[in-house]
Amino acid sequence: MPLPSPIMTAAQSFFRHTSLPRLSVLSGKVSYMLRSRRPGRTRADRPDLDALSRRIILPSMPITDEEMARAEFQDRGLKLARQELWDQLAEAIHDADAARTATPGGESAALLLSFGARSDVVAMAEDALFEGTAPPSAGIDAFEAILTDAPDDYARAMIVAATHIDIGWAWRHAPDSPLTETPGARAAQFKAHFDRAADLLTRFSGLAENAPSLAATECALLAAQTCTDRNVADDFEDLIDLDPTSPRHMRALGQTLLPNRLGDYKRLELEARRTASRTGDVWGAGAYAWVYLDALALDAGALDLLDTDFFADGLRDILARCPDQHTANLLAAFCAVSMRPQDDTPHATAAIRASVQENLRWILSDHLHELHPLIWTQALHNPGQPSRLPSRRALISEGRQTALRAIASIFADDISDGSSIAFSPAGMYHLPSI
Known part of the structure; x- marks a missing residue:
């Protein structure tokens, strides 16, 4: 985000x-x-x-320019939601998905519209939890009500589902208080909101709708899984194939495949190479670097299997295709x-770093x-x-x-x-x- x-x-x-x-x-x-x-x-x-x-x-x-572009889409989503112009908001999301509209840095306009639309409700929930009180239900209940007017609209369902996902994360990261000290309170609320989000999206498919924003929201649901019989990379493969020009999806894949989430280092390396192979016409070797970027920043263990030459080639290919200053920074x-060097890093890992x-x-x-x-x-x-x-x-x-x-x-x-x-x-x- x-x-x-x-x-x-x-x-x-x-x-x-x-x-x-x-x-x-x-x-x-x-x-x-x-x-x-x-x-x-x-x-x-x-x-x-x-x-x-x-x-x-x-x-x-x-x-x-990147911040200004993000602000423009988020503010538009917020304004349309506050004015309850749901048809216009849904149309804007459909159009952004169809055109793959993005900011200069590659952020999805459809996802930013959705983020802006739900920001008031999510902020109220976060503020309440920060103060140690239960989030008010009025906001999310009002959002649930917008689905009755257009039950077949994926954009509305996505906004409400994403709101539940955000509130679930707010519970997971809420500060200690009498409210959250109840045994299992955080986990129960996290699961309840993610389960509701999954229910809302059951009848839709990002692949069938040709909607990357919906596919990205479906991938966000994977955070609630503790184990799975299928390869979670399959969902990200569909998402990346829908919108290969967006680095955000590849970066999210790398985070999801870390051992503390739903993967391991071998699977991370494999999917980084597979993604680079599938998107070579768009990114060259760049997808290999995109998949690893956040994973390396969050978990130094991911360095062990990194192909540093391939990664460097990926960085060069990214900047050859995106010479803007946002990407360079x-x-x-x-x-x-x-x-940067870490004092407690083993010698072999320090050399890779x-x-x-x-x-x-x-x-x-x-x-x-x-x-x-x-x-x-x-x-x-x-x-x-x-x-x-x-x-x-x-x-x-x-x-x-x-x-x-x-x-x-x-x-x-x-x-x-x-x-x-x-x-x-x-x-x-x-x-x-x-």
Whole structure:
């Protein structure tokens, strides 16, 4: 699920009152050749990353095209639901599914419309559980009532089912309180809401409706399963085949196949390769990297079977097909933050992690020229997962600091003489000290 999106008026205010750094224009710029770092650096002579990060010249975008696009679809879904214009909302979801409409970063417009439509009801349930009280039933009961007017409409059924799924997750992650301390309370409520969601979707099929949003909601139901006689990847295969251009579905597959969910590392490796083979005409080797991306960030054990060369090829194929700055920031943040060294990592795993992190150098030098701080903050706090986060201003500040420190650590030797590194759409440049 995407990060909470800004209200449009707030976004416009941000643009009016935020000045972005300007890159210096130098004559006679030449391509910058990276120098290798000195081996054997000790703790005593490690660089001051905060000082070096001030010599990284990288424009920062506190609000991006991706966020604005997400906000537009979510706000539209919210507005139509508040006005009870269910026919218009259903038509918008049908149209978005049929056209495979997506944000610049590949998020499904139909899923964002659904997310916006149910956000009021889900927020009420989350707020109640946070306060230690039972969620009011009025909101979900009103949603159930909209199905009677159009029982054959998958869009309405999907919205209500997704609402139950979200409330089920809210119960699962509710803070401790007398309400949740009752033995089995969380599990019982989680199961009840997921069972109701499954009942609502029983008569529909994402494959039959040619509706990726419905297929994605069906896959979300798998979270309630503890064991299954069928290969859960079958549902994701149908979803990915319906909408192969969306990376979100492949990333969700990787998370679902982790051992603490419904898979294991061997199955993860197998499905990453199978998905890459099926989507080669769209992504090249990119699907292999997409399936592994969140799985690696959430579970270091997934590194053991990773083909690092194939993964690197996948990253290159992704950026060849999606050269936008959202994707460049996403992959750079993954390499820099999610794959940063861990003190307790076994030597063999540490070597694989370091090999994956080495991709950061060419992503920075060849593709990144604009910083999207919120992506870096999400990678730092909770990769691949929705989460309650601090204020937007704090997120932007932390994300920018995280990114600049990570970039400074990669190029510390190159700017230790007082020079700087600048990023622009034309490439990365070494600016000598004056």
